[in-house]
Amino acid sequence: MSDSLKELVKQQFSKNASSYVTSARHARGEDLALLVSAAEANRDMEVLDIATGGGHVANALAPLVCRVVASDLTPEMLEAAAAFIRGNGHENVDFIPGDAERLPFADAAFDLVTCRIAAHHFPDVSAFVRESFRVVKPGGKLLLIDNTAPEADDFDRFYNEIEKLRDPSHVRAWKKSEWLGMLEAAGYRLESLVCFPKPFQFRDWCARASVPEQTVSRLANDLANAPEPFRRRFSIQTDEAGAVTSFQGEAVYVQAVKPV
Numbered sequence: 001m002s003d004s005l006k007e008l009v010k011q012q013f014s015k016n017a018s019s020y021v022t023s024a025r026h027a028r029g030e031d032l033a034l035l036v037s038a039a040e041a042n043r044d045m046e047v048l049d050i051a052t053g054g055g056h057v058a059n060a061l062a063p064l065v066c067r068v069v070a071s072d073l074t075p076e077m078l079e080a081a082a083a084f085i086r087g088n089g090h091e092n093v094d095f096i097p098g099d100a101e102r103l104p105f106a107d108a109a110f111d112l113v114t115c116r117i118a119a120h121h122f123p124d125v126s127a128f129v130r131e132s133f134r135v136v137k138p139g140g141k142l143l144l145i146d147n148t149a150p151e152a153d154d155f156d157r158f159y160n161e162i163e164k165l166r167d168p169s170h171v172r173a174w175k176k177s178e179w180l181g182m183l184e185a186a187g188y189r190l191e192s193l194v195c196f197p198k199p200f201q202f203r204d205w206c207a208r209a210s211v212p213e214q215t216v217s218r219l220a221n222d223l224a225n226a227p228e229p230f231r232r233r234f235s236i237q238t239d240e241a242g243a244v245t246s247f248q249g250e251a252v253y254v255q256a257v258k259p260v
Helices: 002-015 017-022 030-038 056-064 075-087 125-135 153-166 176-186 202-208 213-224 228-233
Strands: 046-049 067-072 093-097 110-116 136-149 189-201 244-257
Touching: 030 056, 030 110, 030 136, 030 189, 030 244, 046 056, 056 067, 056 075, 056 093, 056 110, 067 075, 075 093, 110 125, 125 136, 125 176, 136 153, 136 176, 136 189, 153 213, 153 228, 176 189, 176 244, 189 202, 202 213, 202 244, 213 244
Parallel strands: 046 067, 046 110, 067 093, 110 136
Antiparallel strands: 136 244, 189 244
């Protein structure tokens, strides 16, 4: 099952690589600014960006550190990220294929490990957390950003079901409490957690994942006809004709340190 899910991830992102590089939501945002600020980057740092996607974290940190390794499961994503980052003049970024659950790097190889808007695609997210802990140096940090599910089980199911319908390579957006449990179980010490509202423009959200029109219609129906508590919780908005225009999820930034 894990291998088949990873093949879905490769298929999904290989055909949409360029759209993730140019996506305004991925390229900008207060979450990215917070990550870069919290990195406390310096010229001696070796950084690993896991599941680099469009390369936006690697691109932002490259001018501030000694070296960045941008790693991703999907070769086409790495190629798109490399074109983007090298096009910006950064020559200290290496692009290395890698599975987030089985990283091809030595123990304690990096001062900082980052992962942004990707972990909801990992079949075994606990393995990713353990691997990030393995490759970061004692005293080093993991800076993690991802979509998160509400703590209430019914809202959790609703959000994950619509994400899975939109993108079959979606595995799970985890609750904040689940993230904290996994990080502490791996050995990390939590330093901070920040939540961000994550508004989605419905048509753009669907287009970025190349959602078939039949599925777009089903998603629109599921959102538009959600019970009132769900409409309030996810700020589901419709136009005068009743068509869904937007809704709102949540992202979480987690900063954790590997004890010395």
